[in-house]
Amino acid sequence: MKKSILIDTSKCMACRACQVACKQWNQLPADETTFTGTYENPPRVSPVTWMRITFQEEETDQGVKWFFGNQRCMHCTEAACEIVCPVGAIHHTDAGTVDIDFNKCIGCNYCAANCPFKVISFDRKTDLPTKCTFCYDRLANGYQPACANACPTGAITFGDRGDLINRGSRKVMSLQEQGNSRATLYGLDELSGTGMLFILEDVPTHYYLPENPVVSLQARLWSLLFRPLRIFVVLAMGLGLWSNYQKSTQLKRRIIQQEHRKPGADESAG
């Protein structure tokens, strides 16, 4: 059964319980942030921040508007990351979520580079991509994702995709009836449907979402041309990585030798 998360921005008050719950469940360390002029922090998704609440202010005829977005992997049906992955490390799970198999991942960074939402981050320490996992580990044990669990207002709900689409459509209709012609259900058709469904009260860009997310031509070409040749690509990349490794090892050696030549190196080594 395909699962989804429905995010009702008309109910989100940006308390960020979800953002903290994500860190807590996934045991992600805190970023050392600074005040950047807005309430938004951390400033971007990163290897230690898989989801975050975004804040955008706008002055309108009806006064100030403050939009709270929810940025993280969208778990697309037509997932650019999956398409470009040269080794098939990225796949859809039985719940329809997008998962990365780190046993297969070679750390080429193509997934992050081609993500239309820019929500995959590449961890330079481990050379691996990181992103929201949809708490697949919780799902597999019968629990809902940590973010949905923490949300106090019901702005984030988890469930069967069909049910959530029904609920989301009804809410959008009711918002439209109340006079909000901009209300939409985002993620219904985008990229053949995204696992994250959004009830938006305004245009997607106010929530850091692209108007028309697409898998880039470049990504499609890459996939089309090179997929049959994947094994060679892997070999070539492997060769490249091996040579890279050789070079870096030599470099490391040289640095170590230099360190040893420094005066006082012996004492500090003790």
Place this chain on the structure above:
Amino acid sequence: MTNHWIDYQHSDVMMNIGLNTAENHPVSMKWIQKAKDRGGKLICVDPRFTRTAAMSDLYVPIRPGTNLAFLNGMIQYALENDLVHHEYLINYTNAAYLVNEAYHFEDGMFSGARLMDDGIGGEKVVYDRTTWSYQSDEAGQVLSDETLEDPRCVYQLMKQHFRRYDLQTVSEIIGCPLETLQACAALFCSTGKPEKAGNIMYAMGITQFTHGAENVRAIAILQAILGNMGRPGGGVNAQRGQSNVQGSTDMAMLYHIIPGYMPVPSESLHPTLEAYHATSPGGYWANRPKFMNSLLKAFWGEHATPGNDYAYDYLPKIDKERSHIATSKYMGDGEIKGMVCWADNPAVGGPTAARKRKNSAKLDWLVSVDIFENETATFWKEPGVNPEEIDTEVFLLPAALHMERDGSISNSGRWIQWRYAAGTPPGDCHSDLWIVDRLFRAVRDAYQVDGGVFPDPILKMNWDYGEDASSARVAMEINGYDTRTGELLTSFAQLQDDGSTAAGCWIYAGYYANEEEPACQRRIRETEGVGNHPEWAYAWPINRRILYNRCSADPAGNSWNPDLPLFQWNGSGWNRYDVPDFNAALLPEESARNAFIMTGEGRARLFSNGMVEGPFPEHYEPWESPLANRVSSVQFNPCSTVWYPDDRADYASGAFPLVATTYRLSEHYQTGMMTRNMPWLVETMPELFVEISPTLAADHGLVSGDQVVVSSQRGEFQAPVCVTPRVKSFQAGGKTIEMVGILWHWGYAGLSKGPVTNDVAPSIGDANTTIPEYKAFLCQIRKVV
């Protein structure tokens, strides 16, 4: 709260005023959203556009310190446009009562004003309240006119009093566009229709003013005339800051009360128990001697006897003002030698906090009980302070977190809910009960050995909670018991004044009446009802979920809203979803005469002698204000005590032309001890900032992130600015008034550090409660280059 959190779902219109519910009480939004899903509307009245404003249907900007003008404007709008709930007004309020002919009001002052010595070298107005009374016949019966036409009836006097608060005038005082104000008044006053319910929720943005208590009073009046009290979806709902702050006030964690909201005995007014009992007010409070004697029995057990006035002499009597501001001053004067600061951090949270830290150095000893080493405990190592010059001996007692101990918490809706420890405290940390039990026993031992001037109150104290003090045993003492049989009480109706009962807090009677399955441990959801969940925990008093609930139905017993019946008379009895706040054995017409059971009149008081400033709420400017009072020549609350006259900035000098207000964020809690040490929260709000408008930023050449020094007459601090359109200047009194929004979660201890911004806040308090005026004062900013 008169109502409770879940009950918010029934509101047709909710007014969030002096409160930022989405940010500071996020879970409340669950029920507010439910009301909105039903078509309910949320109004947000706030000096700046908050996350609550972002969720609201109508945002009403308001200049800090002018809530009372706003609320009086709402009352005037309801009266002027006849949007009041007439049947409710006549039957359940004192609108028809005739007022003493000698009562009058002129130019901001009520009858009976006397200028008196304030005890600290200044003067203030203390009213003789005798004219704030009703007319009565020879038999003592209060005179009334149910046509509401007599010029001396409360209703006509109200009309006369509030006439000055037309929306045009209010708009010019508060700096809100007239159209917005009109939309707000029309929306909220639509709940005057009998079937509609309006809820006013508030917090410290209502109370923390020199006229804070009058703000609350105006809310109560507005809710009474619109018929919103005692009804599902209505009420006056104070949202308490901390999960158990309701419990702490119930247990008298305030200087002017003893447990169960009884007044603290005073040296001059209540030298004897008889004198104390003689001051019991009317209504249900006529039973106060039973509550008091039972409290004394709980304190001193067998040593409290009829012969010694139940050990009344053991109970300390208040001698003079002992508020937060006063206590700090006495400390500075060297009058106070030691202080125990329990889960309190006045070095950050107190007004003019730098002075508090300075005064701490006058102490011989200071005990700090907290989960982390806070700023109060480390005042001697604040940057810039030389520890060698400080002789105060400081003790730090590490406390367990609330999740690490058993006990009850009482939420804002008065629900007393038992919780179990989720873990064991680390290291030497112990529960508050463990600490206080050990501390008391050590003090008692010291008295035993050394004696003392008056050791009896300590030595004879009824104190036995086991070797490792048990919270259940404390709970049973609070609940109350029969002193002869030891049997636990099920209701405060069982309390007696003859020493046969003991109870630590009369309103809690029944919450722990059964040792095996106490009511506060119940967790049963209702299957039918209006969301009161009567078998989930226990609400004081006697499990009543909505106070004054007789008013949910008309005098004949028909629910005002047939779709949402809390009480419905069925011809022979009541169909009910709550515990009656009236005598249900009476016929509906009879119980309707005593719908507000706690007042002597049995009615809501639109005109009252209970407040120090006057029978009706009157707008005064904050102590420091950029404007002259528009409605009278009395500039600020004449009944407030001015503790530090030199602390007041003169606006005319031009040195402090901006209005400041202080507030909190979702991500941090109070003085930050629980949150500034938590990396995941520090990450979301890493440092202090102040919020200003783009226009003020342009005046000073500032962009977001620039550092400024914020100064007031009392001090200064440095912080980066957040320049945002969510903050706007106010057009009021013919001036453009700019505002600086100040957060106050930071200090010099903990993981995330920052300056203590309460250093700039004034040490002046409300005339009734002495809560400091943190929410409106004058300041200036200057760019750091």
